[in-house]
Amino acid sequence: MAEPKPGDGVTKAAKARLALLWTVLPKIPSVIRVVLLHVLKMSEPSRYLDLRENVIVSFLRSLLDQPNPQPISKTQRMTLRDPGIKGRIWISKVSSQVPPEESIRDVLLAAIDSSKGQFVAADGICRVPDIVPVEAEWTGYRAHASPSSELPAIPEQQKYGEMMKECSSDVTILYFHGGAYYLMDPASHRPTTKRLAKLTGGRVYSVRYRLAPQDPFPSALLDAFVSYMTLLYPPLEQSTRPSMPPIPAGGNLSLALLQTVLEIRRRGLKVTWFGHEREVHLPAAVAANSPWLDIVQSMPSWTTNQKWDYLPRPRDLADIKQPKDAIWPAKPPRKHLFIDDDFLLHPLACLQLNASWERAPPIYVCCGWECLADEDKWFVSKLVKDGVAVVFEEYEAMPHVFAAILEKAPQSTRCFDGWAKFISQACGSPQEIRSSFTTIKAKTMKEVDINVKNLSPFTEEDLRRFAFDRVGRKSSFPNTPAKL
Structure with a gap:
């Protein structure tokens, strides 16, 4: 192996800075325009956001809405870089064991088959993913460290033990990072998981x-299910088992896991897991932050809320023009990065199409005035109709997952506090959780009650029509005409 040449590190750093410069330079005119409109109070966002927030959202929007996108593999690779572990955080890296039985996959596939209804053609065949070890990071708050502290050079199990010494509650959060199923990693979400661990006193x-696209649906869902069972019934390290079922948190995947568990329980199925037949218990609660439910992006707010969000405008599913690389287009070809065409509207992917959430545990949902607002508000109204306790918080004028993007905004502090408060209460006294629906005003932070009856104007027929129209299919449901 060749020895590194002097200056190699500097050269790489210089190249990285140059690449960043070339990314930023073309955006300067649009940033200047945003600043001028904001200062002159000539833009609607300037009525709700401060200048810094407005510039960040506008810059992200111009960055993500590229007329000539780069290859999927390059974009994915950029988001998987590990920035390293420093500061007031414990990280213990682990990997789940693969059970000797295939029962967990068989039960998942049975749940997928029994819940597909009329959303998947009768001859549609679901992929059968391998059962693999699933890596994870135990995360805790390291109170006595400094911002520059590194993790001690000790075995991972010892790191876990040191982390547990600092946990002050029984909270266990099963966290699934965002990224539209093809981007990001636990490493990119450490600021969020550390903050949740600190606020709850628990572990994540x-x-x-x-x-995806390398491992499309239902690979991520199987990994989520394996992780959930690993926490419920640890094969060896019984000390890692939570005192009560963990709380899935995140977005689509946390709710897809919940709906999977509900379907398994509806059918009375059990999982053979390391030699024992196990019941699949419901989680203690679910805490979803800006959850993506409508994966085909069919609801109106994907267009009408563009001025408040940085997410790019939906593209026609038949016209995804990404540069070719080793992982895209998929083989055989499909329209969506995450899922095969036949399963685009499966209710475990397009979660807004589920017929029922009855018997679900308490659920927390927050969102802003983002592109996902319609689906999130519909979901909350559906939970209420199905008799589920739900805490909903809407943040005026905020973009998608704003608490992670606008870390210094007071709305972000309020969001983390509300998120963590719900999780702690769900672990301590879930029976005391009462449904609430609140708008948090942008500049005053005033909290205003929402009439849940007026939360969503859409019917279930509307949602089916939106979704079927979006994928160019004719609905097989009565009274739901779709474009041909």
Whole structure:
């Protein structure tokens, strides 16, 4: 192996800075325009956001809405870089064991088959993913460290033990990072998991599930299910088992896991897990932050809320123009990065199409005035109709997952506090959780009650029509005409 040449590190750093410069330079005119409109109070966002927030959202929007996108593999690779572990955080890296039985996959596939209804053609065949070890990071708050502290050079199990010494509650959060199923990693979400651990006094199990397009649906869902069972019934390390079922948190995957568990329980199924037949218990609660439910991006807010968000405008599913690389287009070809065409509207992917959430545990949902607002508000109204306790918080004028993007905004502090408060209460006294629906005003932070009856104007027929129209299919449901 060749020895590194002097200056190699500097050269790489210089190249990275140059690449960043070339990314930023073309955006300067649009940033200047945003600043001028904001200062002159001539833009609607300037009425709700401060200048810094407005510039960040606008810059992200211009960065993500590229007319000539780069290859999927390059974008994915950039988001998987590990920045290293420093500061007031414990990280203990682990990997689940593969059970000797295939029962967990068989039960998942049975749940997928029994819940597909009329959303999947009768001859549609679901992929059968391998059962693999699923990596994760135990995360805890390291109170006595400094911002520059590194983790001690001790075995991972010892790191876990040191982390547990600092936990002051029984909270266990099963965290699934965002990234539209093809980006990001537990490493990119450490600021969020550390903050949740600090605020709850508990621990976070952050899962490195398989990503699309290499591993499409239902690979991530199987990894989530394996991780959930690993916490419920640890094969060897019984000390890692939570005192009560963990609380899935994140977005689509946390709710897909919940709906999977509900379907398994509806059918009375059990999982053979390391030699024992195990019941699949419901989680203690689910805490979803800006959850993506409508994966085909069919609801109106994906267009009408563009001025408040940085997410790019939906593209026609038949016209995804990504540069070719080793992982895209998929083989055989499909329209969506995450899922095969036949399963685009499966209710375990397009979660807004589920017929029922009855008997679900308490659920927390927050969102802003983002592109996902319609689906999130519909979901909350559906939970209420199904008799589920739900805490909903809407943040005026905020973009998608704003608490992670606008870390210094007071709304972000309020969001983390509300998120963590719900999780702690769900672990301590879930019976005391009462449904609430609140708007948090942008500049005053005033909290205003929402009439849940007026939360969503859409019917279930509307949602089916939106979704079927979006994928160019004719609905097989009565009274739901779709475009041909």
